Amino acid sequence: xxxxxxxxxxxxxxxxxxxxxxxxxxxxxxxxxxxxxxxxxxxxxxxxxxxxxxxxxxxxxxxxxxxxxxxxxxxxxxxxxxxxxxxxxxxxxxxxxxxxxxxxxxxxxx
Amino acid sequence: xxxxxxxxxxxxxxxxxxxxxxxxxxxxxxxxxxxxxxxxxxxxxxxxxxxxxxxxxxxxxxxxxxxxxxxxxxxxxxxxxxxxxxxxxxxxxxxxxxxxxxxxxxxxx
Numbered sequence: 386x387x388x389x390x391x392x393x394x395x396x397x398x399x400x401x402x403x404x405x406x407x408x409x410x411x412x413x414x415x416x417x418x419x420x421x422x423x424x425x426x427x428x429x430x431x432x433x434x435x436x437x438x439x440x441x442x443x444x445x446x447x448x449x450x451x452x453x454x455x456x457x458x459x460x461x462x463x464x465x466x467x468x469x470x471x472x473x474x475x476x477x478x479x480x481x482x483x484x485x486x487x488x489x490x491x492x493x494x495x
Numbered sequence: 496x497x498x499x500x501x502x503x504x505x506x507x508x509x510x511x512x513x514x515x516x517x518x519x520x521x522x523x524x525x526x527x528x529x530x531x532x533x534x535x536x537x538x539x540x541x542x543x544x545x546x547x548x549x550x551x552x553x554x555x556x557x558x559x560x561x562x563x564x565x566x567x568x569x570x571x572x573x574x575x576x577x578x579x580x581x582x583x584x585x586x587x588x589x590x591x592x593x594x595x596x597x598x599x600x601x602x603x604x
Binding site for chain 1: 540592
């Protein structure tokens, strides 16, 4: 039972490049989340998915797109990366009460 | 915006009880109180949650005031491994989880 798995763990992008952060959970959870955490700050919600096929904007959605094609996977796409998107990205899943978080993707945009 | 207010930092001596307060004066009837913690730069970890009644599990106890406008997380015997940022969150079940700034807890040897 792996829980929530994020790939990649580390990534360096050049300004303007695109990439997709992958997240998969094996707990059959309905809800999935993407957060970003800047140095010394708390987590900010980017997008949220209450169930397969549905997505909703969070606190800081600009510059990101998401896809929830099936119950297991929730991907986050940066179409044109900017230095302001340098951050640690966390994915989480939840059903009911407790949310489980992945170990994060450390993204640097130069 | 986060619906909770927490002190930015607290100290606690190792072996003593750590009591972390949280104010949530605008909490709605269907909203639960959740506590998570984040150790260093790992993903947050669930600790405990409650609606109206006090709750206890193997990690901590949660005391919610009768009017539900504030709560306290209690770590009964703090260890160095409890050094972390603790987040108090209020939200309905299965809804968006919005984090605030949390409390940075330092356990002193």
